[in-house]
Amino acid sequence: MNSKKVKKIILGITLAGIAFVTLVLVCKILGIHAVADIFLKKGTGQKFFFSVITIAVASYFALSSYNILRKNKILGYVSGGLVLASAFLVLLAVWAVGTKFLKATVAIALLSVLFNFIVGTRLKLRKKLLPLQIASYAVVGALVLLIECELLIKDFKITKFMTILVLLSVLSAAAFITIMVLSNKEREDDVVDDEYVKIKKSEYEELKAKAAKYDALENKQ
Numbered sequence: 001m002n003s004k005k006v007k008k009i010i011l012g013i014t015l016a017g018i019a020f021v022t023l024v025l026v027c028k029i030l031g032i033h034a035v036a037d038i039f040l041k042k043g044t045g046q047k048f049f050f051s052v053i054t055i056a057v058a059s060y061f062a063l064s065s066y067n068i069l070r071k072n073k074i075l076g077y078v079s080g081g082l083v084l085a086s087a088f089l090v091l092l093a094v095w096a097v098g099t100k101f102l103k104a105t106v107a108i109a110l111l112s113v114l115f116n117f118i119v120g121t122r123l124k125l126r127k128k129l130l131p132l133q134i135a136s137y138a139v140v141g142a143l144v145l146l147i148e149c150e151l152l153i154k155d156f157k158i159t160k161f162m163t164i165l166v167l168l169s170v171l172s173a174a175a176f177i178t179i180m181v182l183s184n185k186e187r188e189d190d191v192v193d194d195e196y197v198k199i200k201k202s203e204y205e206e207l208k209a210k211a212a213k214y215d216a217l218e219n220k221q
Helices: 003-031 033-040 044-073 075-097 102-125 130-152 156-184 201-220
Strands: none
Touching: 003 033, 003 044, 033 044, 044 075, 044 102, 075 102, 102 130, 102 156, 130 156
16 A cells, blocks of 8 residues: 555545544534533443544644654654553553553653654754754653653642743744744655655766766667
């Protein structure tokens, strides 16, 4: 299966999930309880609703993981593994164990988001705006670290660092949006699809010159 088909499948799952969740919420807002209550009242319907949200979000990050995989297999597998682990734990919480592993689930999900953000944008931007990249990753990483400490360290109280938390939240939001916008301006990959490859004009001209020399030698023979 080529890359375009894989991307279409993942994107289709994401969009279908978003459409379903949006439809249910619109029905709730408009008072169409015959539809909304099936998926929002406690029970199997509600579990299905949260499962669809989980799968849609996981599919979105899986698309990022797939793009990473095409550039770096090891980082791609790590990214995909984190996404799958997060989705599995959330679905497990929804259908079986409840909030028993909630902190661990949130901790892994945060690591997954952070990893995808750093690796995905770093591979796109490469060495461009490197100081800004480093500063942005440091700020977002510091916020995630603070939240992880709250989740995983029993005596750690994040309320003691409220000013730092708010400051990091604001800076992280700005850094996240900035880096995402800049990375989306860059070429996603040197590979256009499975049949074509992008190269610099100078490299193309060099290849043409070599091909011409080769043809000339062939004609002499």
